[in-house]
Amino acid sequence: MNKSTKGAIAAGAAAVLLLGGAGSLAYWTSQATVAGGSFSTGNVSLTGSDCSTTPWAYTTTGHVGDPTTVGDLVPGDTIAKDCTITLTGQGDHLWVSLTAPSSVTVTPTPSSTSLQATVATTYTYNGASVAAGTPFQVVAGANPVTVHYAVTFPYGDATTIDTDDTQSLSVALGDLNVTLTQEDPNSTPAA
Amino acid sequence: MSSVQPRHRAVRRHRLPAVVGGACAATVAVVLLLGGNGSLAYWTSTAPVKSGGFNTGRLTLTPVTPAGGQSGCTAWSLTQTGGTTSGTPTSSAVPALLQPHDVLRQTCTYQLQLTGDHLRGTITSSAAAGYQPIAGVTVTQQSMTLGSTSATNGTVAFPSADGGTTLTLVFTLTVDDTTTSQSNPAPAYGATFSTTGLTVTATQGRP
Numbered sequence: 303m304n305k306s307t308k309g310a311i312a313a314g315a316a317a318v319l320l321l322g323g324a325g326s327l328a329y330w331t332s333q334a335t336v337a338g339g340s341f342s343t344g345n346v347s348l349t350g351s352d353c354s355t356t357p358w359a360y361t362t363t364g365h366v367g368d369p370t371t372v373g374d375l376v377p378g379d380t381i382a383k384d385c386t387i388t389l390t391g392q393g394d395h396l397w398v399s400l401t402a403p404s405s406v407t408v409t410p411t412p413s414s415t416s417l418q419a420t421v422a423t424t425y426t427y428n429g430a431s432v433a434a435g436t437p438f439q440v441v442a443g444a445n446p447v448t449v450h451y452a453v454t455f456p457y458g459d460a461t462t463i464d465t466d467d468t469q470s471l472s473v474a475l476g477d478l479n480v481t482l483t484q485e486d487p488n489s490t491p492a493a
Numbered sequence: 494m495s496s497v498q499p500r501h502r503a504v505r506r507h508r509l510p511a512v513v514g515g516a517c518a519a520t521v522a523v524v525l526l527l528g529g530n531g532s533l534a535y536w537t538s539t540a541p542v543k544s545g546g547f548n549t550g551r552l553t554l555t556p557v558t559p560a561g562g563q564s565g566c567t568a569w570s571l572t573q574t575g576g577t578t579s580g581t582p583t584s585s586a587v588p589a590l591l592q593p594h595d596v597l598r599q600t601c602t603y604q605l606q607l608t609g610d611h612l613r614g615t616i617t618s619s620a621a622a623g624y625q626p627i628a629g630v631t632v633t634q635q636s637m638t639l640g641s642t643s644a645t646n647g648t649v650a651f652p653s654a655d656g657g658t659t660l661t662l663v664f665t666l667t668v669d670d671t672t673t674s675q676s677n678p679a680p681a682y683g684a685t686f687s688t689t690g691l692t693v694t695a696t697q698g699r700p
Contacts, residue, residue: 345536346536346538347538348538348539348540349540350540350541350542350543351540351542351543352543353542353543353544353545354543354544354545355545356544356545358545358547360610360611362611362700363700364610364611364700365611365613365700368610368611369610371610372547372610373548373609373610374548374549374550374551374608374609374610374612375547375548375549375550375609375610375611376549376550376552376609376610376611376612376697376700377697377700378611378699378700379610379611379700381547383544385542385544387540387542398536402542406544409546410549417549449542451542451544453544453547455547455549457699457700468549469549469550469551469552469553470549470550470551470608471548471549472546472548473546473547473548473549474545474546475544475545475546475547477541477542477543478541478542478544479539479540479541479542480539480540480541480542481537481538481539482536482537482538482539482540483535483536483537484535484536484537485535486535
């Protein structure tokens with residue numbers, strides 16, 4: 303008889319001895335229901351604005367004696383204006399960031415195939431400057447966001463210097479779509 | 494005497510390839526995540542900003558062509574008769590055939606139109622450093638004036654100090670002589686040329 307067989311016989315004998323005294327293998331269990339209650343979720347949304355009538359201002363320095371009010375742009379000029387949109391939000395850990403495209407559609411009259419307009423945006427919310435893409439915490443309620451909206455008429459380079467079809471244009475800018483994105487509350491800075 | 498029995502190999506089970514197994518596990522994980530009506534969403538919102546538009550300026554050089562001229566320039570006139578002796582020509586008419594040491598002159602006039610809040614730049618001509626339509630013939634920019642401002646090193650800046658917008662250039666055309674020691678000997682007899690490469694360019698500078 304090998305060792306394994308002997309061991310099995312010994313284990314069986316031990317079990318018989320243990321149960322021999324009318325013992326039991328049972329164990330007790332009990333269940334209870336926990337009433338979890340409920341929770342509510344927050345909300346967040348942006349509302350756009352029409353600031354077409356807000357005048358542009360130059361951020362291009364220009365030269366001494368140049369006009370300070372925006373009339374006719376030349377390649378290399380940058381103009382900017384502040385537009386106010388509304389951020390409505392509610393949420394204990396509601397952090398968001400704002401972004402906008404780096405270009406905007408242009409509709410020149412007469413038509414021009416060379417004209418481009420690049421865009422840069424920064425924001426002011428709750429009294430603080432906010433860079434594009436930087437998370438910030440939402441204050442409950444509907445609050446203004448100032449969009450510092452800069453448009454550049456790019457100066458040409460060696461390959462696009464002959465872009466005379468950008469002269470004497472009346473240019474309509476398309477909507478600049480500002481996008482709000484909720485940030486992961488577990489990865490935003492501590493409040 | 495014991496006999497050696499062949500050992501039976503266990504029946505090999507067909508196992509799923511690791512990739513298939515991994516895919517199944519991932520699927521199960523997704524099902525588990527979504528099974529409790531969970532959500533992987535985050536919130537976004539987009540709002541349009543209407544900003545209006547802008548106007549662009551203009552930069553042009555418009556030729557002011559005198560009678561008998563073309564493209565803003567007078568006809569070439571003879572200012573020095575060449576040949577074996579140099580001297581003042583008896584007529585300003587350009588001879589049918591030029592000869593070494595002939596010197597011709599022409600004046601070109603343009604109206605500069607500037608529209609743009611920050612529109613500045615420079616005006617140059619292709620003859621500022623000497624333009625050669627053909628070997629042995631050289632066109633030289635003698636002067637350039639915008640308003641009352643004369644060119645410096647062949648270039649004039651715009652807008653001019655006095656606001657003048659009339660651009661005037663004087664060019665001379667010289668036929669070199671036959672001296673072999675010259676780096677630019679006279680053109681071969683019978684050669685023909687045109688001055689279509691003589692250009693005036695206004696270039697906008699970066700504001």
